[in-house]
Amino acid sequence: MLRFALRRLAVALLVALTVMTLSFLLTRLSGDLAISIAGAGATPEDVAIIRRAYGLDRPLVAQFLDWAGRAAVGDFGDSYFFKARVSTLIAERMPVTLTLGLTGLAIALAVSIPLGILAAVREASWVDRLVQLVAMVGQAMPSFWLGLILMITFGLRLGWLPISGTGSWEHYVMPGVVLAFSAIPALTRLTRSGMIQALGSDYIRTARAKGLSRLSILGKHALRNAAIPVVSIAAVQLGFMLGGSIVIETVFALHGVGFLAWESISKNDFPVVQAVVLVLALIYIALTMAADLLNGLLDPRLRAA
């Protein structure tokens, strides 16, 4: 298991390096940064001053090494727009995004795993069809629309939940549900197909021949084998939720990292953009690695691979 973990870590570090390079290059590819920072009415002299002030006149490799060296110790420089340390900006907003993402994932798993198991156990029955229909509708529903419907219903009509801000746990309920909805269809389908495959396997026949209880057959013998693809996809989904919750953070006015990314892109605040991309990518990598390790624990055969 230790060798397996170390190998996964090495791969993760390589990916992280690649992502750093890409996130650096992408911001440089989007035009001359000095011109866009200077603004529309700037003279060529202003642009030249800005270029020198931000070190944009130096060779690209030197700029990269300088940035990467500082980024490696958590220093992403200053924001051009917010007049604050980039690391502070991200640190301030990360809790909101993490809370939202984890809430979303928890809701998604709590719904999709039981649904998937139910559909698999009652394969090809009306229960199964209903579950699949719900999954399909969920997939087709735009999250901003669902968000607005929930706000109107539970926020305005019924007045049960606050519709914006981050003051209490209640603020996270609706955005969490909306975020979960985007992950539920895939997770439900994966749980269902994994369980169907597991339930049809020889070791389940053995478990039944051993006279084990239904709970043990489903929960212990089948689910553990069915869980592997679910774990992998749940990690990816959580990555999406953390990085891609811009729409939901905007709809519910949650000032998280997604919202920050959107603001800084529109303001051409490239140190922030670079840092957000990098941090989210690192989280993604960490999640993938965590999923691999968890799967290694679930299935001993994966440790050898």
Next chain:
Amino acid sequence: MSTSDRGAPPARSPNPPRQSPPLLEIEELRVTFGRTAAVRGASFSLEKGETHCVVGESGCGKSVTALAVMGLLARGARREAARLEFAGQDLRALSERQLSALRGDRMAMIFQEPMTSLNPAYTVGSQMAEVFTRHRGGSRRAALDRAADLLARVGITAPGMRLGQFPHQLSGGLRQRVMIAMALMCDPELLIADEPTTALDVTVQAQILRLLAELQRDLGLGILLITHDLGIVARIADRVSVMYAGEVVESAPTAALFAAPSHPYTRGLLACVPVPGKVKREEALGSIPGMVPRIPPGFTGCAFRDRCDHAAPECAGAVPRQQAGAHEVLCRLPPGWAA
């Protein structure tokens, strides 16, 4: 006997008051999957401590018969029987919960596919221990100790180490030994073995068979062994039932069957097996042309007639079940016709 009185000390009294019922009694067992009749009125019985072999080609209903006894048929299968009794207990009357209390405890089963029959995610020890704790309770530690004893009993060296291993770390032969040991965890009276050696190397096959024969002798196990290998039958069976297209076409004590096979199908099967000294080198081995047909419900007559050299028009009608002592044949030909 209901499951509630199973806690009372010996459920199996050593001296039954009257003649005890057979360990397993099957009469007119029928299993259908939709439009296919997989088992069509199979009957046979198994005494305590006896080894009964069910032979036949693939697709003739042997495994389905075994699964029907265990109550492990796939969903969508329909099971009917005039009688289906385990040690005098009507299996048809049991709920799934009552049946699962019997399975793994008093009747156990091992399968053809040792490579996939163990759960890849759990250690050998964990899978063996759970049968015991499920049916007998007690600590996991005690169950693991018993598992280690049984692994040693089935000829596995370093059993303590094996308990901590995962199935993928074991060879096919070892896995089948683990399956056998696991089946023995609760001292079953009946062991159903569905082609237990088919997936194994020839040398390992011999070891496993020897092991089964030994266990049968030492533990007084009743074994229902399903196989297509007549060599296995000759070596370990007390009694043989030959199945064809879902019916038992011939049933006899092993010696009688080999001495005087009466059904043309049995004779055909025997002709396919080379016997040293009997088959000449130049002579071609026998074969039965065609394959086992799919039988729709409501089929009448002898299912073998299309492949039989002795088929006659009356084979399409009702087929008589003829009995000569312990030797039963389902055929219109008179017993001893081949002699």
